[in-house]
Amino acid sequence: MKKIIFSTLFIAMLPQFVQAAPKNIIYMIGDGMGPAYLAAYRYYQDDPSTKAVESTIYDQLWVGVASTYPDDDTIVTDSAAGATALATHTKSYNGAISVNHQHQPLTTMLEIAKAKGMHTAIVATSQINHATPASFMAHNESRKNYNDIANDYVDNKIAGKFVADVMFGGGTQYFIRKDRNLVNEFKQAGFHYADSWQGLSQLNKLPALALLAPVGLPSALDNPVVDPLKTMTEKALQLLTPSKEGFVLMVEGSQIDWCGHANDIACAMAEMDDFAKAIATAKAYVDSHPDTILVVTADHETGGLSLGAEGDYAWNTKVIKGVKHSAPEISRLLLQSSETDLSQTWTKATNIALTSAELASLTSAQQQVKSAIGTTLPTNMDNLTTVQENAIKTLNAVVKQHINHYSRTGWTSGAHTAIDVPVLSWGQQRLDFAGFQDNTDIARKLIGYLESK
Numbered sequence: 212m213k214k215i216i217f218s219t220l221f222i223a224m225l226p227q228f229v230q231a232a233p234k235n236i237i238y239m240i241g242d243g244m245g246p247a248y249l250a251a252y253r254y255y256q257d258d259p260s261t262k263a264v265e266s267t268i269y270d271q272l273w274v275g276v277a278s279t280y281p282d283d284d285t286i287v288t289d290s291a292a293g294a295t296a297l298a299t300h301t302k303s304y305n306g307a308i309s310v311n312h313q314h315q316p317l318t319t320m321l322e323i324a325k326a327k328g329m330h331t332a333i334v335a336t337s338q339i340n341h342a343t344p345a346s347f348m349a350h351n352e353s354r355k356n357y358n359d360i361a362n363d364y365v366d367n368k369i370a371g372k373f374v375a376d377v378m379f380g381g382g383t384q385y386f387i388r389k390d391r392n393l394v395n396e397f398k399q400a401g402f403h404y405a406d407s408w409q410g411l412s413q414l415n416k417l418p419a420l421a422l423l424a425p426v427g428l429p430s431a432l433d434n435p436v437v438d439p440l441k442t443m444t445e446k447a448l449q450l451l452t453p454s455k456e457g458f459v460l461m462v463e464g465s466q467i468d469w470c471g472h473a474n475d476i477a478c479a480m481a482e483m484d485d486f487a488k489a490i491a492t493a494k495a496y497v498d499s500h501p502d503t504i505l506v507v508t509a510d511h512e513t514g515g516l517s518l519g520a521e522g523d524y525a526w527n528t529k530v531i532k533g534v535k536h537s538a539p540e541i542s543r544l545l546l547q548s549s550e551t552d553l554s555q556t557w558t559k560a561t562n563i564a565l566t567s568a569e570l571a572s573l574t575s576a577q578q579q580v581k582s583a584i585g586t587t588l589p590t591n592m593d594n595l596t597t598v599q600e601n602a603i604k605t606l607n608a609v610v611k612q613h614i615n616h617y618s619r620t621g622w623t624s625g626a627h628t629a630i631d632v633p634v635l636s637w638g639q640q641r642l643d644f645a646g647f648q649d650n651t652d653i654a655r656k657l658i659g660y661l662e663s664k
């Protein structure tokens with residue numbers, strides 16, 4: 212027993228150049244996942260029947276922190292510059308997809324792995340051509356060029372090979388277009404394609420593409436599919452194993468950020484829960500495949516989340532657990548209910564008892580939307596008038612205002628912030644990621660493993 216502890220400790224303390232580089236890399240990015248999100252999730256999932264607050268998988272793997280500033284005239288990064296740094300170890304401007312200021316391509320970790328004959332994969336809950344996965348796959352001067360970026364997933368080749376062997380997430384809107392059907396092109400090149408969860412479960416060969424929504428997947432809180440990110444991560448690992456030369460798998464918890472932008476705490480906790488389960492899947496994989504390293508971090512923090520607000524020494528997880536849907540979904544349900552049923556619909560969706568004044572503010576916001584749009588929210592929100600848009604925004608805002616008030620959740624912004632983000636790791640080389648580092652250092656170490664092969 213003493214001997215085993217000594218050898219594990221001894222291996223962990225060996226400097227990087229002595230330890231063999233890991234064969235496989237699992238790289239997980241919680242978009243917008245600042246340190247407060249990890250603490251929030253710990254209290255949110257705490258078992259109230261025990262005195263102690265149970266630690267989470269995030270706590271168990273936590274080894275360091277990283278700075279996230281971009282190469283731009285602000286210290287607050289967007290997801291494109293953040294992911295570019297995490298994918299290439301080079302900083303660039305906000306909006307850049309793995310290009311420098313001269314718009315020249317910066318080689319990504321997945322491209323380096325592909326050039327070494329390794330298997331490569333991306334998994335996300337956003338559209339797969341969104342800023343973070345795109346920064347591993349494509350090169351573009353602007354993250355907004357969604358169709359061009361999608362084209363790059365076919366056109367950007369490494370020694371004649373596609374950059375990724377596995378791509379799971381959303382995005383049919385960008386990959387099946389009138390001007391170009393990229394899904395057909397992938398199929399003609401031998402990719403096995405799925406556009407349903409059942410289809411995903413039946414995939415059993417590389418290369419594989421699964422697009423499970425027109426744009427992003429539904430948020431985890433509203434998604435009838437249980438643990439969507441965990442499910443996709445499991446399938447990706449299954450397809451990548453065994454891998455002769457090893458693999459690099461990038462998994463993004465994309466919508467933590469979307470919930471943060473919306474200041475929607477219940478939505479954020481559901482995303483953190485799905486991400487936690489995907490991380491547990493990856494950790495178990497490392498435990499059974501010790502030649503694998505797992506690194507988890509974030510590209511930035513979103514929303515300026517604080518656990519406690521309004522001068523109260525309180526953050527009420529019970530309130531958050533009682534909220535059954537994301538704010539837009541609650542708004543949709545409220546719109547379908549009559550004025551008399553509104554309070555009942557609200558209580559069923561949130562388990563929060565409102566004062567009559569608060570109920571009045573909700574009713575007037577609901578009425579505004581009804582008179583601007585009617586009782587059914589359009590599925591496609593792109594063609595709304597400003598009046599309609601503002602009415603919906605107001606209703607969502609009132610919904611969140613009540614949830615944030617009763618849970619005492621604070622938000623300083625609807626955008627990103629500059630605070631350092633957590634760095635988590637599991638595997639023999641986990642201490643390589645301990646302590647303070649910059650986001651580019653994380654990528655430099657991982658790329659170092661690849662280049663040492």
Ligand SMILES: [Zn+2]
Pocket residue numbers: 243290468469472513627
């Ligand atoms: Zn964001």
